[in-house]
Amino acid sequence: MKDASKIELELITIIKNHVADKSITINNKTPLIGTEIIDSMKLVELCLAFEDKAAELDFEFDWTSATAMSKSRGMFRTVESLVKEFINQSKLKK
Numbered sequence: 814m815k816d817a818s819k820i821e822l823e824l825i826t827i828i829k830n831h832v833a834d835k836s837i838t839i840n841n842k843t844p845l846i847g848t849e850i851i852d853s854m855k856l857v858e859l860c861l862a863f864e865d866k867a868a869e870l871d872f873e874f875d876w877t878s879a880t881a882m883s884k885s886r887g888m889f890r891t892v893e894s895l896v897k898e899f900i901n902q903s904k905l906k907k
Contacts, residue, residue, distance in 0.1 A: 817900050820870070824896045827866065831859040841893035856889070863899060872903050 829839050832850055837843075845851055851859060860876045867874035876888065888898035 820866075820900060820903070821896050823866065824863070824899055825892060827862045828859060828892055828895070831855045831862065839892060841891065841896075843892045845889045845891060845895060846887070863895075867899070867903065870903055874899060874902055 825839065828845075832839060833852060833855060834850070837850060839850075843850065845856070863874050863876065878888075888895050
């Protein structure tokens with residue numbers, strides 16, 4: 814299995830590919846919900862892309878929790894929080 818740092822780079826690339834405005838700079842602190850960076854349709858597409866990546870790594874990525882969309886606690890707050898949640902669910906270690 815790949816290490817967490819390589820997966821992190823791949824996940825950030827996936828996120829960048831789902832940003833509507835390609836001129837926006839994406840970094841770990843970039844918010845994903847409550848902004849115009851990713852609209853609702855792109856967010857669903859992003860989640861499906863993360864599911865596909867998880868399947869490649871032989872685990873199931875759960876993005877449907879009750880707090881997933883919470884602005885203060887959800888995994889979609891920032892790029893960093895989404896990547897961390899994916900890595901936590903995958904059981905990869907940094």
